Amino acid sequence: MRIKPITLCLLGLLSISCSTAFADNWGSWRGPNNAGISSEKNIPSTWSKTENVLWRVDLPGPAGSTPAIWEDHIFLTSVDDGDMVLICLDTTGKQRWKKVLGSGNRDVRGDEGNSASPSPSTDGKHVWVFFTDGSLGCFDFNGKQVWKFDVEDRYGAFKIQFGMTSTPVLDGDNLYLQLIHSGGAKVVALDKSTGKEIWVHKRKSDAYAECEHSYASPMMYDDGKLKFLISHGADYTVAHDLKDGHELWRVGGLHPLARYDPTLRFVASPLAVPGMIVVPSAKKGILVSVKPTGKGDITDKEEHYHWTYPTTPDVPSPLVVGDYVYLCRENGNLICLNKATGEKLYENRTNPTRHRASPVFADGKIYLTGRNGIVTVVKPGPEFEIIAQNDIGEALSASPAISDGVIYLRSFDAIWAIGKK
Numbered sequence: 001m002r003i004k005p006i007t008l009c010l011l012g013l014l015s016i017s018c019s020t021a022f023a024d025n026w027g028s029w030r031g032p033n034n035a036g037i038s039s040e041k042n043i044p045s046t047w048s049k050t051e052n053v054l055w056r057v058d059l060p061g062p063a064g065s066t067p068a069i070w071e072d073h074i075f076l077t078s079v080d081d082g083d084m085v086l087i088c089l090d091t092t093g094k095q096r097w098k099k100v101l102g103s104g105n106r107d108v109r110g111d112e113g114n115s116a117s118p119s120p121s122t123d124g125k126h127v128w129v130f131f132t133d134g135s136l137g138c139f140d141f142n143g144k145q146v147w148k149f150d151v152e153d154r155y156g157a158f159k160i161q162f163g164m165t166s167t168p169v170l171d172g173d174n175l176y177l178q179l180i181h182s183g184g185a186k187v188v189a190l191d192k193s194t195g196k197e198i199w200v201h202k203r204k205s206d207a208y209a210e211c212e213h214s215y216a217s218p219m220m221y222d223d224g225k226l227k228f229l230i231s232h233g234a235d236y237t238v239a240h241d242l243k244d245g246h247e248l249w250r251v252g253g254l255h256p257l258a259r260y261d262p263t264l265r266f267v268a269s270p271l272a273v274p275g276m277i278v279v280p281s282a283k284k285g286i287l288v289s290v291k292p293t294g295k296g297d298i299t300d301k302e303e304h305y306h307w308t309y310p311t312t313p314d315v316p317s318p319l320v321v322g323d324y325v326y327l328c329r330e331n332g333n334l335i336c337l338n339k340a341t342g343e344k345l346y347e348n349r350t351n352p353t354r355h356r357a358s359p360v361f362a363d364g365k366i367y368l369t370g371r372n373g374i375v376t377v378v379k380p381g382p383e384f385e386i387i388a389q390n391d392i393g394e395a396l397s398a399s400p401a402i403s404d405g406v407i408y409l410r411s412f413d414a415i416w417a418i419g420k421k
Contacts, residue, residue, distance in 0.1 A: 026069045026401040029119035029167045034219055035273065036319050038362035038402040045365060045377050046388045047418045054417040055093040062412035063116035064356065069403040073141055075127045076415060077116040079105040084115050084131040088143060097143035102135035108162040117165040128175055132163035138195065147195040159183035160213045167217040174198060180214035180233035187231050187245055201245030205234035209262035216269040221292050223274040233266045237279045249294035254281040271318040278325060280312040287312040289342060307342030317358040321380045328359050328368050334378060348384040350376040356397040369396050392416060
């Protein structure tokens with residue numbers, strides 16, 4: 001790994017390395033509170049291959065995973081000549097260490113993904129990483145392995161077409177996995193310090209064929225009074241008790257039986273904000289906004305719904321900013337809905353390319369990442385306005401991470417640190 005001198009800005013390095021006060025950490029795929037929202041200020045709106053680039057570091061292989069950042073540590077997953085690796089950099093781009101967790105990378109659907117699709121998570125002391133081959137491990141910040149095991153050995157072989165890409169969710173002392181596939185769907189709670197099982201819940205569904213597969217990630221609902229885990233896949237979204245994993249409620253109707261598509265599988269993950277859970281489906285399915293207080297099967301029970309919307313994002317997960325819900329469709333169209341009513345305020349084209357990354361918000365701006373390397377910056381609110389479109393010229397499918405005034409973009413070739421110089 002090397003830092004390309006032409007893209008390394010000394011001033012940017014000094015501004016990072018001399019910083020003593022760290023702002024937001026981005027400890028997991030969707031950042032603080034798993035909401036895709038950063039409280040950072042003074043974030044760039046514009047950049048290019050050279051403008052506002054603090055540094056760029058080549059990576060050994062492609063991945064769609066989002067970096068996790070904690071103070072001056074950056075954690076990334078990647079493939080490296082067939083191996084699955086966890087890489088730790090500092091915030092000047094210098095590599096601290098690299099660890100191999102498994103081998104036998106599997107590329108899927110051409111350039112769509114590989115075994116390094118799940119994102120790492122950190123709590124500031126340790127980092128947890130999962131790969132689609134079942135390798136799951138915990139390391140300290142010095143790169144020492146704390147524990148590691150093969151999830152397939154413990155919970156059964158994955159029978160899923162494009163790999164188990166779900167990112168585990170870290171909360172408190174536990175690490176939660178959703179393993180939803182044709183080999184038997186399970187939701188699992190682990191002790192994050194030891195990797196020992198706390199509970200496992202066998203998740204029921206009447207889905208069949210490829211619909212049994214889920215590429216979504218679990219989410220945590222926490223409004224300060226009510227707290228539970230959310231799993232998403234196989235035609236249902238389910239709320240789980242944190243003590244033993246039993247089912248609190250489930251919502252279906254996301255995949256109507258009258259026009260059942262045996263290839264419809266969930267990829268976009270739910271978004272949980274206080275008082276509301278925004279639940280996507282897939283392809284030409286629907287999206288629903290439900291209340292967190294249900295019990296049992298709440299499907300089509302009006303008292304448990306805020307609203308429904310006839311269109312869903314297929315891969316990017318929803319974003320809620322203020323009074324609005326934003327849906328980035330796979331074709332680059334951005335939809336803005338009224339959060340309270342579900343009324344569509346607009347649908348406009350941003351960047352006509354595949355969109356696989358989930359939108360993020362920071363410093364009064366929404367960032368939408370296109371597969372062609374263009375990040376569209378949009379002004380939030382009920383009226384559509386593009387602030388800027390920025391092209392790094394490298395393929396992007398990872399969601400951005402934002403920490404300490406810097407936007408980190410993980411392309412298929414490198415990691416970029418974008419910040420004001």
